Each structure stands twice: as C-alpha cells, then as structure tokens.
Amino acid sequence: MKANKNIGCTVNECKFHSKNDSFCSLDHINIVKHENKATRQETTDCGSFEADK
Structure with a gap:
C-alpha cells in the first residue's frame, strides 16, 4: 500500500495503514x-477505520 504522507496514522491494526510507515494509504478519511x-479529541474517531484481517 502506498503511504499518503498527508494523513499520519499510528493504528497499524487498520486495513489502510501503510505498514511501512506511520501513514494511512487512503486518499481521504472520514x-x-x-x-x-x-x-474534545476523545469524542472523535476515524470513520474510515477497518480492521486488518
């Protein structure tokens, strides 16, 4: 997966995590x-998350 350097992500359990870097591979997130x-930050989440199987 190609890392999108505009979307940082440390959730490596996500299907869209770039695996090689701390970035998301999606073009955009919800x-x-x-x-x-x-x-507060705690009241929001990435709605684009999908568990990596």
Whole structure:
C-alpha cells in the first residue's frame, strides 16, 4: 500500500495503514463524532477505520 504522507496514522491494526510507515494509504478519511458537539479529541474517531484481517 502506498503511504499518503498527508494523513499520519499510528493504528497499524487498520486495513489502510501503510505498514511501512506511520501513514494511512487512503486518499481521504472520514472523521466521525460520538456526541452532538465535539469538544474534545476523545469524542472523535476515524470513520474510515477497518480492521486488518
């Protein structure tokens, strides 16, 4: 997978992790929130995550 140097990522359990570097291989990612109003980092996540099988 080709690393997208614009999207840093340390979640190597993700299917889209570049494996060789700490980057995502997707062209873009979708960020989602867990509350009506996101006020802290902990209330958001990468909605593009898929577990690496």
